[in-house]
Amino acid sequence: MKIETIVVGPLQVNCYVIYDEKSLDAVIIDPGDEPDRIIKFIKSNSLKVSYIICTHAHFDHTGGVSAVREKTGATILLHVDDLVIYMNTEDQGAAWGFNIVQPPHPDRFLLDGEIINAGDIGLAVMHTPGHSPGGICLRSEGVIFTGDTVFAGSIGRTDLFGGSLEALKASFKKVMSLAPETVIYPGHGNWSTVADEWKENFFVREI
Numbered sequence: 584m585k586i587e588t589i590v591v592g593p594l595q596v597n598c599y600v601i602y603d604e605k606s607l608d609a610v611i612i613d614p615g616d617e618p619d620r621i622i623k624f625i626k627s628n629s630l631k632v633s634y635i636i637c638t639h640a641h642f643d644h645t646g647g648v649s650a651v652r653e654k655t656g657a658t659i660l661l662h663v664d665d666l667v668i669y670m671n672t673e674d675q676g677a678a679w680g681f682n683i684v685q686p687p688h689p690d691r692f693l694l695d696g697e698i699i700n701a702g703d704i705g706l707a708v709m710h711t712p713g714h715s716p717g718g719i720c721l722r723s724e725g726v727i728f729t730g731d732t733v734f735a736g737s738i739g740r741t742d743l744f745g746g747s748l749e750a751l752k753a754s755f756k757k758v759m760s761l762a763p764e765t766v767i768y769p770g771h772g773n774w775s776t777v778a779d780e781w782k783e784n785f786f787v788r789e790i
Contacts, residue, residue, distance in 0.1 A: 584601060584602070584603065584703070584704050584723065584724075585601070585602050585603075585604055586599060586600075586601055586726070586768070587599070587600040587601075587602075587624060588768070589617075589620055589621055589624060591614070591615050591616040591617040591620065591621070591647065592615050592616030592617060592643055592646065593616075593681075594615070594616075594643040594771070595771055595772075596613055596615035596616065596643050596644055596770060596771060597613070597768065597769065597770055597771060597772075598611065598612065598613050598614050598615060598621060598647075599611070599612040599613065599728060599768060600612075600621065600624060600625065600630070601701075601704055601706075601723075602628070602630050602701075602702075602704070603701065603702030603703045603704050605702065605703065606631075606702035606703065607628070607629055607630050607631055607702070608630075608631050608633055608701040608702030608704065609625065609630040609631060609632045609633065609701065610632070610633060610634045610635075610636060610699065610701050610704060610706065611625075611632055611634070611635050611636070611651060611655075611657065612636050612637075612638060612721065612728055613636075613637060613638055613644040613645075613730065613770060614635060614645075614646075614647035614648055614651045615642075615643045615644045615645060615646050615647055616643070616646045616647050617647060618647035618649075618650035618651045618654070619650075621647065621651055622650075622651065622654045622655075625654075625655065632651075632655040632656075632657040633657060633658065633701040634657055634658050634659075634660055634699060634701060635648055635651055635652060635655075635657045635658070635659045635660065636660045636661075636693075636699065636706070636721065637659070637660070637661045637665070637669070637689075638718060638719050638720065638721070638728065638729070638730025638731070638732075638770060639662075639665055639668075639714060639715040639717060639718040639719070639730050639731060640661060640665035640666070640668035640669035640672070640715060640717065641668065641675065641715065641731070641743070642672050642675035642676040642679070642681065642683050644730070644731075644770060645669060645672050645686055646672065646676060646681070646683045646684070646686075648672075648686035648687070649684040649685065649686045649687060650684065652686070652687055658690045658691065659686070659687060659688075659689045659690050659691075660689060660690070660691055660692075660693050660699065661689040661692060661693065661717065662692060662693045662708075662710060662717030662718070662719050663692040663693075663717060664710075664712065664715075664716035664717030664745075665715050665716060665717025665718070665745075666689070666692075666717070667745075668715060668716075668717075668744060668745065669686070669689065670685075670688075672685050672686055673685040693708045693710075693719060694708065695708060695709065695710035695719075696708060696709075699721070704723065705723060705724075706721040706722065706723050706728075707721070707722040707723070708720075708721060709721070709722055709727075709757060709758075711729075711730075711732045711754035711757060711758065712747065712750040712751070712754060713732065713738075713739065713741060713746065713747050713748070713749075713750040713751025713752070713753070713754045713755070714730070714731045714732055714738075714739030714740065714741065714743075714746060714751060715731075715743065715744075715745050715746065716745040716747075716750075718730055718731065718732055718739070718754070720732055720733075720754075720757075720758060722761070725762075725764065725765060725766060726765065726766045726767075726768060727758065727761060727765055727766070727767055727768070728768045728769075729758060729767055729768065729769050729770065730769070730770040731769070731770040731771070732751070732754050732755065732758065733755060733758050733767060733769060733780065733784070734769045734770070734771060734772050734775075735767070735769060735772050735773045735774065735775035735779070735780070735783070735784075736775070736780075736783045736784055736785070737784065737785065737786070738751060738755060738784070738786045739751065739770075752786075752789050752790060755786055755789070755790060756790045758777070758780075759777060759780065759781065759787070759790060761777050762777065763776065763777050763778035763781070764776060764777070764778065765777045767779075767780065
């Protein structure tokens with residue numbers, strides 16, 4: 584499994600393109616902006632995108648979904664608890680002064696514990712509410728994509744619509760229960776490991 588990080592938009596979202604080098608099957612996580620850059624990478628590597636997965640529905644993570652879907656035909660996946668937020672992507676962007684194209688309705692809703700497969704890639708869905716009601720992490724062998732649940736040294740904010748500090752505590756505990764060597768790929772900022780977060784993350788004291 585290969586992982587390409589493309590940092591997109593004014594809010595510097597980590598869009599991840601995960602692909603199988605043999606089959607060239609790919610998954611895009613959080614295409615929040617700059618879809619042309621994402622598509623350029625897809626085309627230059629002859630990738631076949633099976634899924635667009637949103638770790639949550641805030642506009643900075645969903646703003647490029649429409650254009651990427653148009654170019655790839657990929658299936659859009661989201662947790663149902665974030666549907667209300669997702670369906671207001673355009674209005675979210677406007678409130679922050681950004682012109683966002685409303686993405687299409689999700690093709691299917693993700694379930695906690697299910698496995699998303701593309702080629703030899705397998706991503707396990709972990710429902711991790713707190714930053715938003717339908718926030719998820721995606722876990723594979725030795726890695727986890729945490730969206731805005733866990734950052735290097737920090738956590739996602741809980742003061743936006745549907746946020747919950749108590750829910751985030753439980754979600755943070757789930758992530759921190761993984762093997763220490765697990766690599767954390769967050770929605771913003773640098774990668775980390777579970778071991779590093781036990782040492783450096785201020786939120787550890789909450790669990």
